[in-house]
Amino acid sequence: MKEEQVKPMEKFIEMVKDVRICMLITNNKDAEHCSGRPMGVNKIDEDGTMWFFTNAPSYKTDEIEDSNKVSIAIANESSNNYLMIHGTADLINDKMKMKELWSSMMKAWFPLGLDDPDMALIKVTPTQVNYWDSSSSKMVVLFNMLKAIVTGKAYTEGEHGTISL
Helix, strand or coil, X not given: CCCCCCCHHHHHHHHHCCCCEEEEEXXXXXCCCCEEEXXXXXXXXXXXXXEEEXXXXXXXXXXXXXXXXXXXXXXXXXXXXXXXXXXXXXXXXXXXXXXXXXXXXXXXXXXXXXXXXXXXXXXXXXXXXXXXXXXXXXXXXXXXXXXXXXHCCCCCCCEEEEEEC
């Protein structure tokens, strides 16, 4: 029986489904370097769209308005998955979408709740994903690293690839 091929979007969703925190990286037009900050992932849609609540205006929203090209860095140690997601960001002021995504935990950042006039959403549509996937347990990874040290052969655990979405 032929093994079924995993579709790129399914692989991506599987790798990010349990992610709660990531680094959102924007282009800083006034500096040599990009800007990054930790963000809580509110939802990941079936099509890979990622949603974040934010204050607007802010440095990150200014940077997104200047250049909507963003990257998202994820280090998911529990599953040994590491991703760099590239895509486009849009600022959304849709109260119905905010209500759909709202949870009581958001009150820590938005004490006025859904009535906060400075609340906005960042919608990130991924276009490409670079990933490193080592679904082995930490013990297997450690064993293979030690084996590489003892044998003098380079450690090559897991899979690395690029997904175009």
